Amino acid sequence: MRYSLLTQNGDKLAQSAIIAEGYFQRMKGLMFQREFNGLDAMIFKSCNGIHTCFMLMSIDVLFLNKKNEVVKIYKSLRPWRCTRFVWGANKVIELPSSTLDEKVQIGDKLEIKCISS
Numbered sequence: 441m442r443y444s445l446l447t448q449n450g451d452k453l454a455q456s457a458i459i460a461e462g463y464f465q466r467m468k469g470l471m472f473q474r475e476f477n478g479l480d481a482m483i484f485k486s487c488n489g490i491h492t493c494f495m496l497m498s499i500d501v502l503f504l505n506k507k508n509e510v511v512k513i514y515k516s517l518r519p520w521r522c523t524r525f526v527w528g529a530n531k532v533i534e535l536p537s538s539t540l541d542e543k544v545q546i547g548d549k550l551e552i553k554c555i556s557s
Contacts, residue, residue, distance in 0.1 A: 492521045
């Protein structure tokens with residue numbers, strides 16, 4: 441399935457996002473990739489911390505609570521880094537570096553919309 445990510449202002453953050461489902465897809469994530477091949481975001485449910493070990497690119501990261509409100513933002517997180525656990529976070533969205541700029545702030549609500557099955 442593919443998803444789009446919209447800010448509360450209607451700006452599109454991603455047009456072709458996927459949800460990492462299953463143990464192996466969640467474990468691999470974006471490791472060993474130089475770019476977001478065929479997608480522009482990856483969503484991890486039931487997650488409140490990530491690492492960028494074995495990643496070959498920097499990423500922007502959003503942590504969302506159960507209401508899809510942004511609770512933490514990491515911009516241009518470089519490879520071989522770990523985030524702290526973000527208490528209250530329920531989802532993580534990984535985006536290409538420099539996607540966020542000033543489009544999203546802490547407290548903003550995002551809409552995750554299914555666009556294809």
